[in-house]
Amino acid sequence: MVIDMAQHFLLSPAARTLSLAKVLRMSDAQAEEAFRAVRWADGNPVCPECGGTSHYDLKSRPVWKCKACSKQFSLTSGTIFHSRKLRIRDILGAIAIFTNGAKGYSALQLSRDLGCDYKTCFVLLHKLRESIKAARDEGALQGDVELDGAYFGGHVRPENRKEDRKDRRLAENQTGKRQVVVVARERQGRTITTVAKTEAAGVAFARKSIATGSTVHADEASHWDQLAANFPIKRINHQVEYSAADGACTNQAESFFSRIRRAEIGIHHHVAGVYLHAYATEMAWREDARRQSNGNQFAMLVSAAAAAPKSEQWRGYWQRRCA
Known part of the structure; x- marks a missing residue:
């Protein structure tokens, strides 16, 4: 058979x-x-x-x-x-x-x-x-929009001896370099990101980036409660399930985080915090274009490069002439 x-x-x-x-x-x-x-x-x-x-x-x-x-x-x-x-x-x-x-x-x-x-x-x-x-089109997302955040960078290596180790969850034992990438992902549509110090900053990002009347899907983190005044919201408890019977889930947001985490660990090994937003934007584009042929993706990149103005950030970067 x-x-x-x-x-x-x-x-x-x-x-x-x-x-x-x-x-x-x-x-x-x-x-x-x-x-x-x-x-x-x-x-x-x-x-x-x-x-x-x-x-x-x-x-x-x-x-x-x-x-x-x-x-x-x-x-x-x-x-x-x-x-x-x-x-x-x-x-x-x-x-x-x-x-x-x-x-x-x-x-x-x-x-x-x-x-x-x-x-x-x-x-x-x-x-x-x-x-x-x-x-990339940065217009407001519509329909069902999944919202989530994940932390990157700021790793604190534990001490060798157990008695010397500190609780790395406490702020005084952290490097201060840890940042969160907040993603808003339109189902069967676009993905946009922002980088902040805490996931709670994603509330303002969501209000700015999601169109009125859209349905927001989020986990049970308390800061997402504030969005209930702006959007119909569906919550998913990941300790119980990954997808609810009413359609609530953040699986596409998690798919994005899987891609960027693999890029950080397997490709770049380290992403400097000041450039994290650039890598997040790249991975959002790769997620949105994942069903495009590599020929189409190549044409998209060449067209984007030909249309983009000269870079004030990267022009003369190693000569310290950048803005």
Whole structure:
């Protein structure tokens, strides 16, 4: 007897429409032409300073000079890759590699794959995360919205000898670096996140991010009681069950936390608190795009990077020129 088992999407041919080998075999001219077609629909360069469409081609360097304002600009001027030194083909290759990391991709591994400096890859990946945030629709969530929080960072290593160990649950024995990622996840829809010191800060986040009339699903933490005045709310007691008969559950929120926790433990090993919001945004995008083919995800990332403005945070980061 043959048992017909459902195949996971990531194992199906529909999930594999991007060939990394094909991207890396592109010539520099082909890669530049591909990026140019994404950035400008008609292929005609537009000056990022004044918006002018008339320009000269400079023979000495691969840049254009605007006829209107006389400013020189390149293929990536005014984008997230402003002042880049990597070739466009290498940037597209990096985006393809980043796309294929289902649980994320570390800068150290990318530096080995591309054969370039770790610092270059660190900034490149954070620029991609910034472009993801800029491209994502941050409108209010609607329908059934699951809400939950999980703590990251601030690990205190216990002492070797039992008599020397302290109660790490007490504030005086903590590092103060521990932060919570609060997620609001629309069923069959979008995922948005925020980072705060305590999960209770998610109450204000929920009021701002969830549309009136939506039904909120949350666990039995007392701070979520405040949302009852704003939304119909369903509660789930995880000590009893994970999904209630009335449909109350936060399983999709927990799925998001599983992805970001695996990224922290298995891919990055450590996430600095100041960048936690960037990793949370990346994982929210990966959750929302998990049923898209890797080719579609690659196109989404390249389009986001081409549309994102130059980064004030990451431009000149290692030279301490960033904002």
